[in-house]
Amino acid sequence: MISLTGLRKVYPGRGGQQVVALDGIDLDVPRGGVHGIVGESGAGKSTLIRCLTALEQPTSGTVAIDGVALSGLGERELRRQRRRIGMVFQHVNLLDGRTAAQNVAYPLRVAGASRGERAERVRELLDLVGLAGRGDAYPSQLSGGQKQRVGIARALAAEPAVLLCDEPTSALDSDTTRQILGLIRDVRDRLGLTVLIITHEMGVVREVCDSVTLLDRGRVAQSGSIAEVAGDHGSRLARALVSLPPEPAAAGRVTLEVSFAGEVPTGRVLAAVAAVEDVDVSSGTIETLAGRRVGRLRVVVPSATAADAAARLRAVGVHVEEVA
Ligand SMILES: Nc1ncnc2c1ncn2[C@@H]1O[C@H](COP(=O)(O)OP(=O)(O)OP(=O)(O)O)[C@@H](O)[C@H]1O
Ligand SMILES: [Mg+2]
Incomplete structure (x- = not known):
């Protein structure tokens, strides 16, 4: 599970003016939950993700994954903990000169898996994301949705406990979006992952999320299960949903x-x-x-x-x- 407590991130701004990107965020996403984060540009969504992956050091507050706080971990422990987090981006960034299978195998190589282990795991992963038999295709031979499937397989390679998705479907058409969201739900169901999705599309929240948080200038403006926020008449999320x-x-x-x-x-x-x-x-x-x-x-x-x-x-x- 993901647990943020009093998370605060202040960037030093120009001319000594500070930018408060996150201003005391409390958020719990239970294991197996799919949670959406929405908010206007500059609300702090990317900063939140960067704090979760420990790319950014919070100014104060804690980030914990499955009860393990990221702050205070040594370099080795931090690397291990980072492997428990899979990332899916809007732009998949596959290595163009490598096949789908080689792209999925890449994090396994980095983690030191043997050739045999890699081959078997890659086959399983491609199967899981609906790309069985397409392992030899190069990215240029795949559609946008198929590339995103490869990206999801790659993110799952190290068997993460958490999947962070930053605008995973913003570059896709509506049918493909639906398929990719279906896949995210499916892998959550099968692998019991905890999923956090950053999106600007309320349709994504409706389609895939169990709960949602609205960020506004670094604060939680509204948060709850879809049923809760939809029933909160007149609230910003109810209106947007x-x-x-x-x-x-x-x-x-x-x-x-x-x-x-x-x-x-x-x-x-x-x-x-x-x-x-x-x-x-x-x-x-x-x-x-x-x-x-x-x-x-x-x-x-x-x-x-x-x-x-x-x-x-x-x-x-x-x-x-x-x-x-
Ligand atoms: N490295 C940085 N240095 C200084 N200020 C930053 C830095 N990164 C982000 N900020 C500021 O922090 C605030 C939150 O930025 P963030 O990128 O988290 O927003 P966002 O919700 O992801 O926006 P968008 O929807 O446009 O991606 C903004 O005011 C931004 O200008
Ligand atoms: Mg952003």
């Missing part, structure tokens, strides 16, 4: 966003909406996320009666917010 297209209301009218979860029967919500005078529904979705039904509707009402409409809707137990 189930988003609706913005559509400005006409003059004299305002848009109310109605959010609800499975506790309120859908029929009751729709009946309450229908009972609002001169109402229009501009968009909406009702879906099941992590086994929990969540819904969101944008209803357009006359400005003059908006407050009254919002109060009537709230009375059935939904969350109502005026949106621009």
Whole structure:
């Protein structure tokens, strides 16, 4: 499991001004969990990953993997602990002059595995990622998704306990993205890995994550299981997970966003909406996320009666917010 406690990273900035990249992060990802990290550019996502791989020394706080704190380890121990972490990147960076099998074998060679051990393990790994029989192909002969599969096999070669994925699907089309996310879940299921995925796509979080953290300027703005954050009406993650297209209301009218979860029967919500005078529904979705039904509707009402409409809707137990 991954455990961050009070993690803080301050970079010395230009002209003596310090940059607080991480400002006291507490985060626990249980063994076997797939956890997403989202946040705007500069929020601290990459810094967090670099602290996890010990490429970066935290200013204070601790990073522990399976209960072993990274700080205070000697050089040898640190190398061993690093091998317990596999990394998958947006750009796979395979060695072009080597075959898929040789790329996967590379970390095994570094770790000192014998030729026989390597051959067998590489075959297993290529099999695991759905590339059985493609070991002799060179990167130039593989599609983007296949290259990412090789990258995942390579990351798994040293039998890591943790897989860190930094934007693993950002360079892929949507079908391939789905396949690669399916593969990540599959290897998690089979190998019991703990997975951390950095992404800017909420679709990735919905598809593969059990839980998610929103970073904002180096702090945890929101964190929880998908069911928890989706049900936290009006929260930033709930909105991002189930988003609706913005559509400005006409003059004299305002848009109310109605959010609800499975506790309120859908029929009751729709009946309450229908009972609002001169109402229009501009968009909406009702879906099941992590086994929990969540819904969101944008209803357009006359400005003059908006407050009254919002109060009537709230009375059935939904969350109502005026949106621009
Ligand atoms: N080596 C460094 N020296 C100084 N400041 C840094 C360094 N690395 C990152 N920062 C600063 O720390 C903050 C967090 O950066 P980080 O790269 O972790 O963000 P990020 O969430 O990964 O962003 P992006 O989505 O753009 O990749 C930013 O303000 C950045 O400018
Ligand atoms: Mg980054």
